[in-house]
Amino acid sequence: MTALDAEELRGRVESDFSRVVDLLNQKIALKSVSAEGITGEHMKRSAQFVAEQLAQEGVDARVVQSRNPDGTDGAYEVIGSKIVDPAAPTVLLYAHHDVQPVPDASAWSTDPFVGTEIDGRLFGRGAADDGGGIAIHSGALRALGDDLGVNVKVFVEGEEEMGSPSFIPFIEAHRDEFDADVIIVADSGNWSAEVPSLTTSLRGNTDLDVTLKVLEHPVHSGQFGGPILDANTLSAMLIGSMYDKDGELAIEGLASQEPVGGLQRDIDEQGFRADGGVVESYRLAGRDSLASRLWVKPSIAVIGFDAHPVEGSFNVIADTARFRLSIRTAPSQRPEDAAKAVTDFLIAHAPFGAEVRVETLDQGMGWSMDPDAEASKDAMTAMREAFGVEPVNKGEGGSIPFIPELQRIFPDAQVLVTGPEDPKANAHSPNESIDLKSLKNNILTEALILSKLGE
Incomplete structure (x- = not known):
């Protein structure tokens, strides 16, 4: 026809x-x-x-x-x-x-x-x-x-x-x-x-639940604070260690790729910032084109964090902390491979030898x-x-x-x-x-x- x-x-x-x-x-x-x-x-x-x-x-x-x-x-x-x-x-x-x-x-x-x-x-x-x-x-x-x-x-x-x-x-x-x-x-x-x-x-996706433990039980911050860092601070250090100075993920085994079909037009940064409600002082993280950072490079977001609320807080050092990572993976990378790369990194980079356990949750291929x-x-x-x-x-x-x-x-x-x-x-x-x-x-x-x- x-x-x-x-x-x-x-x-x-x-x-x-x-x-x-x-x-x-x-x-x-x-x-x-x-x-x-x-x-x-x-x-x-x-x-x-x-x-x-x-x-x-x-x-x-x-x-x-x-x-x-x-x-x-x-x-x-x-x-x-x-x-x-x-x-x-x-x-x-x-x-x-x-x-x-x-x-x-x-x-x-x-x-x-x-x-x-x-x-x-x-x-x-x-x-x-x-x-x-x-x-x-x-x-x-x-x-x-x-x-x-x-x-x-x-x-x-x-x-x-x-x-x-x-x-x-x-x-x-x-x-x-x-x-x-x-x-x-x-x-x-x-x-x-x-x-x-x-x-x-x-992009694909995979979620991880991370538990960091430093103490068998909470202790008083006056008696033990200094030599012992609380689990929340250690978790922040662990999360921060995943990135280099430009905010680019620095995890071996976490893949990136080039835009599929070639990059014909990059995303307008001004429009992107306006659509996202980005505060004026914030500098966008990462390197390369904005499109590649959004489409074909991996990203990690902390989407949940278990910690004592500010209201009602008192002077103790938190023994454990738990947080959830949402990982967006490059389109061609298997999510289980990305999860393993991040898991291995987190365990290997546990600050000051804190105990780190990682549980893999839902996964989806790109x-x-x-x-x-x-x-x-x-x-x-x-x-x-x-x-x-x-x-x-x-x-x-x-x-x-x-x-x-x-x-x-x-x-x-x-x-x-x-x-x-x-x-x-x-x-x-x-x-x-x-x-x-x-x-x-x-x-x-x-x-x-x-x-x-x-x-």
């Missing part, structure tokens, strides 16, 4: 766009917060809504409840397919229908569960993450209609915001319904609302796109045609562990990570929104990708 003209598809997207916005408004109103219970009726209603929307595009979508590894009931998932020709390529379209909670609605400028359009952006919880992904799939399938030249399978997950505990068992149980030549994951974003991007890499794959090239061409500007490759500092798991289970599939977000989307934060003009271009991009894959 010959790929459709971009302008013809653009007209189809434009004429259907009011329906797409209405779909998003309805999705926002469903309040599909998985943190309030993935087996709740609100999550079942959300899944049923998504299945009904996809059914309108000819997908035999249905709701299936997953099972957790321990055998308990899991999330409500949406799966289905639209087979146009058994000999044609098959594309799996992924999104998720659950959304983040809203801890404080007063922090929002609008009602978080009522879609509200302001200055070309639609505000509401899930408008971007990942109602936008669902809207992209729906809009692309509607734009192509009977001209769809590939077989389509869909998976719209119901627990992505909860860490996807039943994801792998569900995929393994429905392997034939997920097997595809190309997988499009619409859960990321673009360089900006005006400049499109393929997400080329994702991922790198194949920039030379045909699907990747088709996607870049589609973005160029849809947005009218050159796309810019973009990595992500965060982790989406199910993507490397999909790649593991289906090693021959080409994976494309796209999505509806931009730097102003505020996913997971108050005033989440989606740029509507960008959404149109994202829909057109996916329609063009599917059209090109069907040639």
Whole structure:
């Protein structure tokens, strides 16, 4: 089948766009917060809504409840397919229908569960993450209609915001319904609302709990202070020893790599500082490009620390301290290798011979796109045609562990990570929104990708 003209598809997207916005408004109103219970009726209603929307595009979508590894009931998932020709390529379209909670609605400028359009952006919880992904799939399938030249399978997950505990068992149980030549994951974003991007890499992650012990029990700081340093101070010294003078991690065996597909544009430091609320006096840590520091170099954050609170404190030397490290790993490094490197370092560098124990917690592998794959090239061409500007490759500092798991289970599939977000989307934060003009271009991009894959 010959790929459709971009302008013809653009007209189809434009004429259907009011329906797409209405779909998003309805999705926002469903309040599909998985943190309030993935087996709740609100999550079942959300899944049923998504299945009904996809059914309108000819997908035999249905709701299936997953099972957790321990055998308990899991999330409500949406799966289905639209087979146009058994000999044609098959594309799996992924999104998720659950959304983040809203801890404080007063922090929002609008009602978080009522879609509200302001200055070309639609505000509401899930408008971007990942109602936008669902809207992209729906809009692309509607734009192509009977001209769809590939077989389509869909998976719209119901627990992505909860860490996807039943994801792998569900995929393994429905392997034939997920097997595809190309997988499009619409859960990321673009360089900006005006400049499109393929997400080329994702860092992996691993968490460690570290316990440092210096005494068998607490002792008085007047009687023993000086020769004996408290466990909190020793922990601070241990944490600090992981870094050199520039704030670069100095741990042997903790890998770094170059940006996947090459670095076409570095992240703007001024915008980065503003987005992060960085105090004016702070100098950014590390060396090399800001993009590489965020996308492909490792980072470690202390995300928890057990210590006596200031209120009610008294003059004793703490015998033990416990802290949790969140490690973001280079896309290509196995998380267990990174965990071992950090564990070995911490034990070897225990200050003054304090006892250090390390427990490894959750782990997730990173991922790198194949920039030379045909699907990747088709996607870049589609973005160029849809947005009218050159796309810019973009990595992500965060982790989406199910993507490397999909790649593991289906090693021959080409994976494309796209999505509806931009730097102003505020996913997971108050005033989440989606740029509507960008959404149109994202829909057109996916329609063009599917059209090109069907040639």
